[in-house]
Amino acid sequence: MKFVDEALINVRAGKGGNGVVSFRREKYVEFGGPDGGDGGDGGSVYLRAIDGANTLADFRFVRQFQAENGQPGEGRNKRGKSGEDLFIDVPVGTQVFVEETDELIGDLTADGETLLVAQGGFHGLGNTRYKSSTNRAPRQSKPGSMGEERELRLELKLLADxxxxxxxxxxxxxxxxxxxxxxxxxxxxxxxxxxxxxxxxxxxxxxxxxxxxxxxxxxxxxxxxxxxxxxxxxxxxxxxxxxxxxxxxxxxxxxxxxxxxxxxxxxxxxxxxxxxxxxxxxxxxxxxxxxxxxxxxxxxxxxxxxxxxxxxxxxxxxxxxxxxxxxxxxxxxxxxxxxxxx
Structure with a gap:
């Protein structure tokens, strides 16, 4: 395979799931109260160093990477499912730069080493979170936050003796x-x-x-x-x-x-x-x-x-x-x- 020692990729973490507004409704229960659950956290994006690879050639064809979004909450205080984290395998010896600022944010020099490059969005809050002694039936919730998105430059330095x-x-x-x-x-x-x-x-x-x-x-x-x-x-x-x-x-x-x-x-x-x-x-x-x-x-x-x-x-x-x-x-x-x- 052709040796490629630089690559540009776009990574996007998952969005946090929204919280929901919901009220408990059961027969013979006059005042059920709020039961809206929180959303799930968005998945984060990690780079993971692996032995046996000595090229960034695969990133010539696949440059966009997206982690899973968190799911919205549900009634009965059910929290939404969190998005799966995404792990991108790179060769040992890969340095990671933010393309816009040229900032070095990581240097993966050992097999299995991981680097968080995009933080997943935080989960939204259901209306249960807003219940208080003065607000018995809150009708507000909070949406999940957006996950980080970054343009990264990967540079491979051979690890030879x-x-x-x-x-x-x-x-x-x-x-x-x-x-x-x-x-x-x-x-x-x-x-x-x-x-x-x-x-x-x-x-x-x-x-x-x-x-x-x-x-x-x-x-x-x-x-x-x-x-x-x-x-x-x-x-x-x-x-x-x-x-x-x-x-x-x-x-x-x-x-x-x-x-x-x-x-x-x-x-x-x-x-x-x-x-x-x-x-x-x-x-x-x-x-x-x-x-x-x-x-x-x-x-x-x-x-x-x-x-x-x-x-x-x-x-x-x-x-x-x-x-x-x-x-x-x-x-x-x-x-x-x-x-x-x-």
Missing amino acids: VGLLGMPNAGKSTLISRVSAAKPKIANYPFTTLYPNLGVVRVGMLQSFVMADIPGLIEGAAEGAGLGHQFLKHLSRTRLLLHMLDCSPMSDSGDPVADFAQVSEELTKYNDIFADKPRWLVLNKMDTMSEEDQQAKAQEIVRAIDWQGPVYRISAQAGIGTETLCHDIMQTLEQMDDDADF
């Missing part, structure tokens, strides 16, 4: 297809990845992590150039970034140092959060040169960019070095979990 970062054709799609069951489009031209791909990388029997393949970045991406900054937001939730560089002599730019500087600048422009996020350097397509040339090339790049973090030399296409990379990622993520628990 590892994000692949780099220029177009750096080999990100090839890597995720090599180490997971994900099948992204791969070809020898820029922007083969038009939508983020998620892949589960299994390292051991009970060890796995989620990797996200984000479309390649070009100069001006933070301002919307190329595929725009709409996909940069997905990287903000990953715990670890793999910055991939095409080190092949036949690469598009021929200058991995310049590629690194360009992508790093776009990250900085977009959000300061990336400055503190762990990032590893992954030198891809190293199988195109000898071992001696590989070492020399890696040292040259590390010195030029003044890199202080981990460095990996791999060939995503041939699968060289990918197993070690994935094992180290798993170990690091587990260490992060242990540190968080501590």
